[in-house]
Amino acid sequence: MFDDFLASDLSEVEQAVRAAAAAEIMPRYRQLAAHEIVEKKGPHDLVTTADRQAEEHLTASLTALLPGSVVVGEEGVHADPGLLAHLGGDAPVWIVDPVDGTRQFVHGDAGFATLVALAHHGELLASWTYAPAQDLMAVARRGRGAFLDGVPLRAGAPEPGKPLEVAISHYDFTTDHEKRALAGLRTDGVAPRPCGSAGLEYLNIARGRLDAIAFTWENAWDHAAGLLLVAEAGGGSATLSGEPYRIAGGNALPFTAARNEATVRHILGLLAAAG
Incomplete structure (x- = not known):
């Protein structure tokens, strides 16, 4: 059953992602009431009714598409951390962030996305990155490339002689050690x-619009979809120890992803030297 599912075009997954966003997220976009927004760990860590309802919608639809699969989603794990064990289990696992960029969503900014990745035995097999307010759908499949609205994606290489543009973690979510490491990028x-x-x-x-990222948190729902997307577009990634990112956790932080392997090595060198 699982092999047959992987051999299909997986278009039903894309439809499920779009349907969840249409039903649960976009009707609340710029329409949230105060009681629909809750702080989890602080003012930069928010959850809304849209997050919860979209994850419930996706949990039902994705597990129906692939019987025997399980969902590890941001909101589900917040309620039951034991769900994280599925990331190292035998069942196919859907890794879901219903609204990635909740802070932007709450403020009416279009810079948020629904992220879904399919993994098995720790290996990322497919991913969907959907920005509903911008109507952008990026899809990646291991060994088959990455596409944005059907057009192949190629990360390319940074422009020679131009400063590397690197997106980094918000300092509110970093330890002293991680702050020192990230300071190495201020050069x-x-x-x-x-x-x-x-x-x-x-x-x-x-x-090819950003050269690299350097992140200090490892939640699989934030990174799984994007890491496969970058890899299939020709980019690379590694943790501070030089090892691949593991979706089940235990990674050496910070970690980086970049347009090419040379940039990965350069960023890791700066992080290691400063940390």
């Missing part, structure tokens, strides 16, 4: 800036 030849929606920053790398 000649690098132009760091705060990140927006992680999923859309990965899309920017895959499109």
